[in-house]
Amino acid sequence: MYQLKSGLFFFLLCFASMLAMAQQPQYHVDKKLLKAIDRDFAVADTQYHTLMKRLPAERFPKTYFAAKDSFAVSGPEWWCSGFYPGTLLYIYQQTHDAALLNEANRTLDMLASQQYNKTTHDLGFMMYCSFGNAIKMEPKPYYNNILINSARSLASRFDPKVGCIKSWDSDKSEYLVIIDNMMNLELLFWATKVTGDSSFYKIAVTHANTTLKNHFRKDYSSYHVVNYNPQTGEVQKRRTQQGYADESSWARGQTWGLYGYTVMYRETKDKKYLEQAKQIAQFILTNPHLPADKIPYWDFDAPNIPNALRDASAATVMASALLELCQYTDAKTGQLYFNTAEAIIRNLSKSPYLAAKGTNAGFILQHSVGSLPQNSEVDVPLTYADYYFMEALTRYKQFDRP
Numbered sequence: 347m348y349q350l351k352s353g354l355f356f357f358l359l360c361f362a363s364m365l366a367m368a369q370q371p372q373y374h375v376d377k378k379l380l381k382a383i384d385r386d387f388a389v390a391d392t393q394y395h396t397l398m399k400r401l402p403a404e405r406f407p408k409t410y411f412a413a414k415d416s417f418a419v420s421g422p423e424w425w426c427s428g429f430y431p432g433t434l435l436y437i438y439q440q441t442h443d444a445a446l447l448n449e450a451n452r453t454l455d456m457l458a459s460q461q462y463n464k465t466t467h468d469l470g471f472m473m474y475c476s477f478g479n480a481i482k483m484e485p486k487p488y489y490n491n492i493l494i495n496s497a498r499s500l501a502s503r504f505d506p507k508v509g510c511i512k513s514w515d516s517d518k519s520e521y522l523v524i525i526d527n528m529m530n531l532e533l534l535f536w537a538t539k540v541t542g543d544s545s546f547y548k549i550a551v552t553h554a555n556t557t558l559k560n561h562f563r564k565d566y567s568s569y570h571v572v573n574y575n576p577q578t579g580e581v582q583k584r585r586t587q588q589g590y591a592d593e594s595s596w597a598r599g600q601t602w603g604l605y606g607y608t609v610m611y612r613e614t615k616d617k618k619y620l621e622q623a624k625q626i627a628q629f630i631l632t633n634p635h636l637p638a639d640k641i642p643y644w645d646f647d648a649p650n651i652p653n654a655l656r657d658a659s660a661a662t663v664m665a666s667a668l669l670e671l672c673q674y675t676d677a678k679t680g681q682l683y684f685n686t687a688e689a690i691i692r693n694l695s696k697s698p699y700l701a702a703k704g705t706n707a708g709f710i711l712q713h714s715v716g717s718l719p720q721n722s723e724v725d726v727p728l729t730y731a732d733y734y735f736m737e738a739l740t741r742y743k744q745f746d747r748p
Contacts, residue, residue, distance in 0.1 A: 371677040373684045375746045382695045383739045387440040389703060390710045390736060394437060397708025398449050404456060406430050409716070409726045410707035417707050418723075422457045425468035428476035429733040431457065433710075435479045436736035440743075454480060461495035467513045469500040470530025475733060478536065490540060497537035497546055500530060504549045508579045509556035511549070513571075521576040524587070525561055525568045525599045527553065528606025535613040554610050558622055560584075561603070566625040567595040567646075568603045588717040594647035597660040598715075600630055601642075605667035611674060623671055624679070630664065631686060639693040640664075640686055644715040655725050658699050659714040662734035665690040669741040684745075691738060701727070711735055 401407055405419035406427040420427060434450035437443070453476075460472055473496040481489040503512045505521065513524045531550040538547040560581050561568050570586040589596030604626045610619035630636060635646045641661045648654035665687040672683035694700060694711060701712050709727030716723025 371672070371675070371680045373672065373681065373745055375742065376688060379688060379692060379695075380743065380746060383691065383743060384440075386695050386700070386710075386739055387437060387736075389700065390433075390437045390732075391441045391443050391446065392703050393701065393706070393708045393710050394434060394446060394449075395708070396704060398445075400707055406453065406456075407707075407709070407729050409723050409728055410709055411726060412706070422460050422472075423463060423466070425466060425471055426729050427457055427460070428472040428474070429729040430476075432475040432479045433729070433733045433736050435476075435483060436733070436740055439483065439740070450480070458492055461492045462499055464499045464502045465515065467500070467503055467511050467524075467527055467530060469496045470533040471730075472496075474530075474533040474536065478533070493533065494537055494541060497533050500533060501546060501549050504553065505576065506552075508574045508576065509552050510574065511553050518576070520582070521574040523557070523561075523572050523574065525557070525570055525606075526602050528557060528610075529602055531606065532609050532613070535609075550610075551614065554607070554619065558607075558618075562622075566622070566629045568599050568626070570596050570599045586719075588719060590645040590648050590719075594645050595629075595633075596645050597642040597657050598644075598663065600626060600646070601660045601663035601667065604630065604671070605663055608667050608671045608674075612670070620674055623667075624675065627668065627671065627683065631682065640689045641693055641699070644718055655715050655718070656713050657715040658694060658711045659728050659731035659734070661690050661694060662711070662731050662738055665694075665738040666734050666741060669738060669745075687738065687742065691742060694735060 397407055400417055402419060406422065406424060407430055408418040408420050408424065408426060410417050431450040431453040434446045438446040438450065457472065457476055460469070463469065473493060477489050477492050481493065500511065504510070505512065508521050510523045511527055512521055513527055514522045516522050531553060534546040534550040538544055560572050569584040570589050571584070572581055573583040573585065574580065575582050585592040586594065586596060589599065604623060607619045607623040607626065610616070611623060633646050635651050636642060641656045641658060643651055643654040644657040668683040668687040672680035675683065699711055699713055701710060706712055706727050710732045712727055713725055714728040714731045715725060716728060718724050
């Protein structure tokens with residue numbers, strides 16, 4: 347009986363999603379921007395050939411330090427490992443360059459072992475941004491199994507006492523959860539749809555609800571880290587790790603929340619998530635410290651604005667999220683989101699953000715900030731900036747309907 351109810355629930359959910367899509371506002375693409383996007387994909391193809399040649403065997407790209415001509419790489423266990431094959435697949439879909447597909451498949455094989463990794467909260471980034479894209483292109487039982495096991499590994503980090511998936515392992519007196527976790531929930535929704543096991547769905551919803559309650563300020567800006575009491579689930583402290591200060595608004599963290607709650611609305615059709623995403627967008631887009639070109643400073647409260655560093659990675663996540671969110675709102679609000687995403691894409695598609703061919707060690711974008719407080723990956727290319735840029739470009743092209 348439960349199986350029947352569960353199946354009916356997901357049928358109705360899918361029907362509601364189709365109805366919402368049929369009623370979504372229509373947006374008109376800029377034909378000049380479409381041509382620029384095609385050039386971006388061509389540049390990306392060339393750049394990733396450069397990156398492939400420089401990448402050591404059995405390693406994944408992280409970043410590049412131009413001053414030292416130093417290329418930073420990782421193993422498959424690093425949280426960014428899934429972005430490289432995911433980016434290759436996005437580029438391949440547009441250019442049909444078989445060499446990129448071969449490279450993507452090679453690195454997917456290297457990444458497969460991480461399906462059993464229960465030491466990280468980032469399996470959504472690692473496995474869904476890679477195998478999730480692969481399975482959309484070519485459904486395979488092998489990919490299904492990997493993603494299901496990955497979802498199980500991610501779910502193992504959920505604690506019902508806290509109501510969240512644990513982020514970083516730390517002292518037993520702490521239970522640390524970061525806003526970035528919202529980006530990993532999409533894997534759990536996928537797992538429920540494929541397996542019929544609603545436990546993944548319930549974990550994602552519980553985590554999102556707990557985060558909604560405890561991670562956000564009254565103006566809908568987000569803390570980076572919430573430290574819960576692992577025994578009671580009570581909040582012990584709210585702080586930052588990569589932002590300027592505990593009470594500041596770290597730019598990429600704001601866009602993680604924007605993207606995450608947009609996905610939550612897509613997957614549940616619960617309007618409280620849509621409202622949350624819209625309020626986060628309102629905070630970002632009306633912020634007096636958002637530059638005219640819409641490429642955020644690394645922190646909205648950085649003390650040296652307007653001379654603070656920009657974070658292209660935050661801009662790419664924002665653009666991609668807004669191109670989805672605009673489809674769920676009224677036409678006026680949606681047009682603002684759509685226009686903002688267009689502006690971001692235009693500005694990232696040229697200097698100083700778009701790298702010249704053959705430079706930047708093959709990365710596509712320049713000028714991202716990983717963690718300035720730790721002096722880690724500051725004003726450099728980042729693999730996830732490339733990934734969400736390619737995703738945003740792909741999403742924009744999908745608006746070019748007859």
